[in-house]
Amino acid sequence: MPFPIEERYDLGHLVTFVPNKKVRIHNWFYFKEGFSRDFVLLMMNWLRIRANSTILDPFCGVGTTLLASKEVGVNAIGVDASPLAVFVTQVKTEDYDLDRIRSSARELFSKKSERHDIKGLSDLIKKAFSKPSLHDILFFKEEIRRMEDPRIRNFFTLALMNSANRVTYAYKDGSVIKIVKKPPIPLKKVFKRTVKRMIHDLKKADYKGSETEVYLGDARRMDFLPDDSFDAVITSPPYLNKIEYERVYSIEYELFFEDVKVDSLRSYIGLNPKHITDLYPDQRLPEIARAYLQDMNDAIKEIYRVMKKNAKCAMVVAEGAFPDVIVPVDILVADLAEKIGFDVEKIVVANRRVVTRDRTVKIGRARESIVIMKK
Numbered sequence: 001m002p003f004p005i006e007e008r009y010d011l012g013h014l015v016t017f018v019p020n021k022k023v024r025i026h027n028w029f030y031f032k033e034g035f036s037r038d039f040v041l042l043m044m045n046w047l048r049i050r051a052n053s054t055i056l057d058p059f060c061g062v063g064t065t066l067l068a069s070k071e072v073g074v075n076a077i078g079v080d081a082s083p084l085a086v087f088v089t090q091v092k093t094e095d096y097d098l099d100r101i102r103s104s105a106r107e108l109f110s111k112k113s114e115r116h117d118i119k120g121l122s123d124l125i126k127k128a129f130s131k132p133s134l135h136d137i138l139f140f141k142e143e144i145r146r147m148e149d150p151r152i153r154n155f156f157t158l159a160l161m162n163s164a165n166r167v168t169y170a171y172k173d174g175s176v177i178k179i180v181k182k183p184p185i186p187l188k189k190v191f192k193r194t195v196k197r198m199i200h201d202l203k204k205a206d207y208k209g210s211e212t213e214v215y216l217g218d219a220r221r222m223d224f225l226p227d228d229s230f231d232a233v234i235t236s237p238p239y240l241n242k243i244e245y246e247r248v249y250s251i252e253y254e255l256f257f258e259d260v261k262v263d264s265l266r267s268y269i270g271l272n273p274k275h276i277t278d279l280y281p282d283q284r285l286p287e288i289a290r291a292y293l294q295d296m297n298d299a300i301k302e303i304y305r306v307m308k309k310n311a312k313c314a315m316v317v318a319e320g321a322f323p324d325v326i327v328p329v330d331i332l333v334a335d336l337a338e339k340i341g342f343d344v345e346k347i348v349v350a351n352r353r354v355v356t357r358d359r360t361v362k363i364g365r366a367r368e369s370i371v372i373m374k375k
């Protein structure tokens with residue numbers, strides 16, 4: 001399975017979410033697992049996407065591919081198994097009536113905040129916020145819930161979620177949440193500023209009238225999408241053994257999605273230990289790598305089915321590091337893709353990260369790569 005390999009470490013930064021921190025609307029929710037808007041624009045260029053094309057991102061996360069497509073007038077569809085990711089994508093790619101948002105904001109901030117009962121909340125939530133912040137979050141949440149228009153309600157919910165993330169004592173460290181006390185920041189002030197900034201972002205946005213849709217679903221079973229329908233796929237599935245689960249978003253889920261049953265874990269790539277591949281019998285692969293590759297095989301088959309003939313796919317994947325072995329996911333994914341029928345054009349290595357065990361012992365270096373393939 002030798003594939004052409006190109007080293008492009010200058011792209012290392014682009015396959016992370018970091019550049020999005022400075023890009024309006026993309027930065028409405030920080031998503032560590034995401035890639036950047038500029039990466040999507042570069043891939044559109046590599047894959048020669050034209051204005052009336054339709055792109056699919058079957059692991060769309062917080063909608064970087066969809067929003068970048070909307071910005072340049074390309075149609076895009078996203079799928080994700082996480083209700084939180086789908087919600088964020090929806091809010092970021094929606095069309096809004098700015099006057100209605102402004103008048104809702106005036107009404108919302110003219111109300112006098114009331115104390116709320118926090119007894120029923122988990123210990124994590126109680127530790128994660130100062131009491132005044134928690135009362136304010138619950139107060140605003142209740143007021144937002146009363147808003148009639150679901151689009152406006154979702155807009156303010158994301159603004160409140162963003163603001164809660166700014167004032168919280170909790171921070172996401174890999175797959176765990178840590179609590180670090182700091183001087184309390186008044187939530188209402190942060191929330192007002194966030195809403196103002198988001199309205200400003202929308203005012204500056206200059207869309208070209210393309211269509212954007214996002215679905216809660218499973219990339220391995222996209223029955224709702226017809227065969228041979230997409231001009232390109234730009235995507236990044238979860239990384240092997242870096243699957244940070246929905247657990248790190250448990251504060252967001254408890255505060256803002258109490259009605260959502262978090263069963264998305266079941267459909268999350270690589271999490272079914274019984275569903276393991278018998279491909280590559282001679283490779284030394286940990287069980288979880290076999291489970292991951294089996295799911296990736298199913299997803300790549302679906303991606304192949306929905307792409308048009310000659311359409312291209314750019315998929316960002318990373319090698320998985322285990323104490324005694326580094327699994328070459330980029331090469332294995334390229335091999336699976338060829339077995340399914342893709343023509344793999346090249347593997348572009350964007351990063352070689354140092355991998356450590358217990359944060360001190362160096363295991364080796366893991367590649368983060370873009371696999372470019374054609375149907």
Ligand SMILES: C[S@@+](CC[C@H](N)C(=O)[O-])C[C@H]1O[C@@H](n2cnc3c(N)ncnc32)[C@H](O)[C@@H]1O
Pocket residue numbers: 031033034035036058059060061062063064065079080081082085217218219220235236237238239267268269
């Ligand atoms: C690396 S992230 C993608 C981030 C995205 N590129 C962005 O910029 O926001 C991988 C995503 O795959 C989603 N995911 C995991 N299993 C899935 C499945 N079976 N079907 C669809 N999405 C899935 C996760 O919820 C996560 O949002």
